[in-house]
Amino acid sequence: MKKRNIYQNQSQEIVNLFETAGSNEKVMCVPMDYAKNDHLVMFCNGHGDILRKPFSVKNTPEGIAYIDDQVMRSCRRRGIKKEHVFFGGEDTNSFAKNFVSTLRSKGFLVANVNAHDAKKQRESVQASTDRIDLMGIAALLLNCRGNCCPAQSGTYRNLRLLVRHRRKLVQMLTEVKNRVHGIVDELFPGFLKEQNTGIVAFTESSLYLMEDR
Known part of the structure; x- marks a missing residue:
């Protein structure tokens, strides 16, 4: 604890x-x-x-x-x-x-x-x-x-800026994944569930299968 x-x-x-x-x-x-x-x-x-x-x-x-x-x-x-x-x-x-x-x-x-x-x-x-x-x-x-x-400058400031930037990137990535989930669930229900397909969502294999062909 x-x-x-x-x-x-x-x-x-x-x-x-x-x-x-x-x-x-x-x-x-x-x-x-x-x-x-x-x-x-x-x-x-x-x-x-x-x-x-x-x-x-x-x-x-x-x-x-x-x-x-x-x-x-x-x-x-x-x-x-x-x-x-x-x-x-x-x-x-x-x-x-x-x-x-x-x-x-x-x-x-x-x-x-x-x-x-x-x-x-x-x-x-x-x-x-x-x-x-x-x-x-x-x-x-x-x-x-x-x-x-x-x-509050130099290395400390740079680290703080990098952490904030990473946090924003993670937030943006999460938003994109949520949108993709919504679209894929509409077109191929259950495709992004690993227990259904055996493929981890958003891995290289998953992205390959979702490519526009």
Whole structure:
């Protein structure tokens, strides 16, 4: 029997981060609402207590340097280690990929949260308008819901595209087979049933016999 876990949708990387920190007060979560020009960012601890209210960060190298500096200042003030800091936002758009990649290159854990899940979280969060998106993202991150795959490009991206393409091809093949089944059953009832003919449907022999002669 396949094993199941009620926490199967949680990120093991974030779970491990909380465990190694030893206390939720020693964890810093940095939810980000990505935008083309200015990201909206907030600091909170593992309990969800807001350490710094939402503020804007430029989507530039200077913005990365600024957020890095502000995070480390806040960590020193509260005795939080860098390895117990993690960032997160909705699935990264093209305009935020460089920003996220640079954060990862600096040694920070960055998670992507599902946009649909974030939307559901926003519907249940009581907050002012400018905080709703961040609160929804923060709620998912603090529940360890996120994809921390270090690369959403290159080999990982190619594999994902190939899997999606294969899934579409299988779906198209199934649709074609269903149409052929309908036509053959109308013209030669039972021909595609192996127990009737001894021929496996859609094998080379089966296709040969169905060729237009």
